[in-house]
Amino acid sequence: MNKGITIAGNLIVDHVKLIDSYPEVGMLTNIRSVSDSIGGCAGNTICDIAKIDPSVKLNCIGRVGGDADGEYIKSVLTSLGVDISHVITDSEAVSSFTDVMTSLATNERTFFQARGANARFCLDDIPFDTLDTDIFHIGYALLLDEFDKEDPEYGTVLARALKMAQDRGIKTSMDVVSEASDRFKRLVTPCLKYCNYAIINEVEVAQTTGINVRRADKTIDDAAVRSAIARLFELGVKDVVCVHSPEGGWYGTSDGKVYYHDALYLPKSFIKGKVGAGDAFCAGMLYSLYREFDPEYSLRVAGAAAGANLSANDSISGLRPFDEMMKLDEEYGTLAE
Numbered sequence: 001m002n003k004g005i006t007i008a009g010n011l012i013v014d015h016v017k018l019i020d021s022y023p024e025v026g027m028l029t030n031i032r033s034v035s036d037s038i039g040g041c042a043g044n045t046i047c048d049i050a051k052i053d054p055s056v057k058l059n060c061i062g063r064v065g066g067d068a069d070g071e072y073i074k075s076v077l078t079s080l081g082v083d084i085s086h087v088i089t090d091s092e093a094v095s096s097f098t099d100v101m102t103s104l105a106t107n108e109r110t111f112f113q114a115r116g117a118n119a120r121f122c123l124d125d126i127p128f129d130t131l132d133t134d135i136f137h138i139g140y141a142l143l144l145d146e147f148d149k150e151d152p153e154y155g156t157v158l159a160r161a162l163k164m165a166q167d168r169g170i171k172t173s174m175d176v177v178s179e180a181s182d183r184f185k186r187l188v189t190p191c192l193k194y195c196n197y198a199i200i201n202e203v204e205v206a207q208t209t210g211i212n213v214r215r216a217d218k219t220i221d222d223a224a225v226r227s228a229i230a231r232l233f234e235l236g237v238k239d240v241v242c243v244h245s246p247e248g249g250w251y252g253t254s255d256g257k258v259y260y261h262d263a264l265y266l267p268k269s270f271i272k273g274k275v276g277a278g279d280a281f282c283a284g285m286l287y288s289l290y291r292e293f294d295p296e297y298s299l300r301v302a303g304a305a306a307g308a309n310l311s312a313n314d315s316i317s318g319l320r321p322f323d324e325m326m327k328l329d330e331e332y333g334t335l336a337e
Contacts, residue, residue: 005133005287005290006061006137007045007046008126009040009144010096010139011038011062011073011118012097013039013098014039015099015100016314017102018032018033019104020104022108037276037316038316039276042061043060043073043315044279044315045283046060047319049283051080051316052305060087061126063093063120063121063125064088064095064096065089065096065117066090066092070089070095073095086127088117107271119144123160126161128164128165131165134171135172135197136162136170138161138162141158141174141191142184142187156190158191159190159194162191166196171197173196176208184207184208188204188208192235198241199244202243209232211227213225240254240289244282245263247263248261249261249303259295261303263303266332272310272312272313275315280306280319283305284303288301301322301325308320
């Protein structure tokens with residue numbers, strides 16, 4: 001592969017607020033700091049890959065508003081060498097933003113999201129006729145209004161988009177937002193048959209397949225994850241299924257093999273926040289697929305990317321060049337060691 005990676009979808013500004021703890025309804029908590037960061041599937045994932053390896057040709061497709069947040073998003077992408085010629089500035093919408101409340105007590109996050117321009121991002125915004133790339137990744141399903149609409153032929157507009165990319169000989173991939181809803185079967189399942197790669201977390205794979213991958217005591221069930229991976233292939237994923245969780249990552253191939261690698265064993269002092277950790281894992285995996293790494297090494301790379309992400313409060317600042325990132329794997333080891 002040498003044509004690069006194209007990532008389409010949500011472009012968001014995360015307004016990250018560090019708070020003492022999440023308050024009960026009607027109660028007060030202190031905001032200790034406020035910072036801004038690019039966010040969303042397209043923003044996070046493409047910036048992470050750019051930081052891992054600036055030599056990869058990266059093309060971003062999406063919409064921002066004609067406002068300061070939109071200019072901020074474009075400036076961050078441009079500073080990292082990302083091609084933004086297909087990022088549309090929509091003067092009739094505000095840029096999408098998320099208020100991210102991060103608890104200093106637990107490092108857990110709560111999100112308050114405004115769709116903004118992302119709600120207007122549509123199939124016609126993607127230049128399929130001239131799209132020249134090796135991998136086309138899009139997300140998040142369930143958070144892209146126009147792409148989540150019903151399509152009479154393919155099930156959803158997002159499924160149609162993936163098929164259009166595949167018809168150009170491009171490898172396709174999608175990401176899903178985590179939510180507690182019954183929309184997964186209706187909106188995610190139709191897309192799977194047009195995905196070469198599916199990279200999702202343990203919550204999303206459970207919602208999509210109906211297979212509970214956590215036991216009653218909340219521990220991860222390895223056998224159930226493997227069953228869920230097999231089910232995604234049955235639903236149509238062609239080449240690779242990756243599932244990630246705080247415990248580690250799984251890499252399934254279409255011939256029925258499944259590989260596993262534990263997450264990094266990071267000290268509490270290392271972890272500053274968890275915003276964008278899933279996107280960082282996805283970025284590491286997309287980069288590995290692009291570089292055609294073997295499954296076991298791909299899991300190490302994706303795990304190192306997720307681990308690096310945890311070293312910063314925002315979604316992209318923790319990422320670092322490939323060689324430096326992989327030193328984390330050597331320095332800290334994994335949960336199993």
